[in-house]
Amino acid sequence: MSKRKLLSYQSRRKLIINLVMLIITLALLMPLWYVLNNAFKVEPEIVRRPLVLRPQDFTMDNVIRAFRALKYPTRFLNSSVILVLSCFFLITMGSAAGYGIALANSRFLNRIYTILVAIITLPFQLAMVPLIFMLKAMGLINSYLGIALVYTGWFLPFVIFLYTGFIRTIPKELEESARVDGCSLLQGYWHIYLPLLKSITGTVLILRGVPIWNDLLVPMITLTRSTLATLPLKLYSFIGQYGAAMTRWNLVFGGTFVVSLPILVVFLALQRLFIRGVVAGAVKG
């Protein structure tokens, strides 16, 4: 009897929490619904009925016009090249460095590792100004390579931290037995360790790939030529054209929607990976 009562209390509690959570989640979704439904609505209705999409008001106009005005395919390509190049550097250099630090067991490298961990949280603004002048002097302004190297230098300490921590959890015997079999350090890295680093590489891609894809500041200061603009940068300048009042709401809604579409698709496909990645990154930090 008392057990049954306890159960019903438990399930009642669960129901209440669920209800509250449902309301909160819906409230948090409102801004997204606001964009989504208005991206597909004829302009006068946006202000008149901000949260309802009636079939007779449906239009693809906003999205198509924003797509054209943003020169979407070029921007998408720019963003992609920068993302791929940066992530390539982060993963290759980061995993190699993590491998070296974790296996060396040397006081010197451990000290370097401590320094790397300490500089993870230093603000980018502290490096920003001399960095830009240096890039200019090196001819790396308006260059995919230049912007990728900026992200690489900025994010590598954190990426090395993740890889080193992960490789340290792999039993040392693995590498020792490989060495006995005549495997060189490089072979060990390529054939034995790299295949084991898939999950942590996923974490790295999510924790640093998403911010790179979404970033506005670094493209804004390193890519002054408009043909090189990334999606967020183009969105910013394109809506800026219509002034602070942003009177052309249909274009703003259409633009924010098309710019967010790729990440939305990736997120829906890889939700679990995203959530695991954040947790893995934070628990180590």
Next chain:
Amino acid sequence: MAKRRRFSCFLFTLPALLVILVFFLSPMLRSLQYSLTDWDGIAREAKWVGLKNFIWVIAESSFRQVFINTFYLIVLYVPVLNMIALLLAIAVYNVGKVGNVYKSILFFPNVLSMTVVAFIWKIIYSYDGILNQFFRAIGLEVLAQDWLGQPGTVLPAMSVSIIWFAIGYYLLIYLAGLYAVPVEIYESAEVEGVNPVQKLFRITIPLIAPSITINIILSTIGIITLFDLPFVLTRGGPGYMSETMALRVYSYAFVTLQTGYALAMAVILGIFAIIITVLQLQFLRRREEVLL
């Protein structure tokens, strides 16, 4: 042999160390060095001017406002964000499997570009935006106002939009902390008849203290260095009422082209971030020890 191996290991770290050194560390050190000179970024020669740049930046009439804004934003953002994220994490923890759905939805804004997030909220807060429409619809016409255009409302409004963006991330970290607590502890507490409030303050919070420490530090550094969202949302306006140190570094460097002041401002921002982090870390670590 061991020596040679160690050297090979060092070679593996070399490319990464070089890139970090050239593209991150050395520019930082140069900021420190050149902030004390009249270097303009182009001239080879730089004359030592001592603290002149710093004095000029601090003496500027709006500096006090910028400093206060940065500080006020921390106060508006960090405690509120962490309290909501913790409560939501506890709720998600308690509902079982359905929690995964809430978790995904609440996390989603975090993968959007801050440029997009800023535009969304710019429209929400605008005069004909959904927020004011809502207040008018429920008869609270008096509350309809220009949220981003007034000194009193701009920073709280900005803070809400950042919380909306960030909440899911911090929720996930708290949730990981909650899952690490052994279930037996809660079960025995239940048997002893501990009420939910006691449970929160006596059991949950002490046991997830490390997650709280991580989150408070991360959210503080995050808000101090945040650029994209405030830049697109208000660009520091109206006047200087929402300008932060991070925005000011940018405007000195790339709008008014005053390199020396930009460097001084960046150094002030860096020192401010380091001091706040160290203070918080010391305080929170001590609390952790007391609680455990």
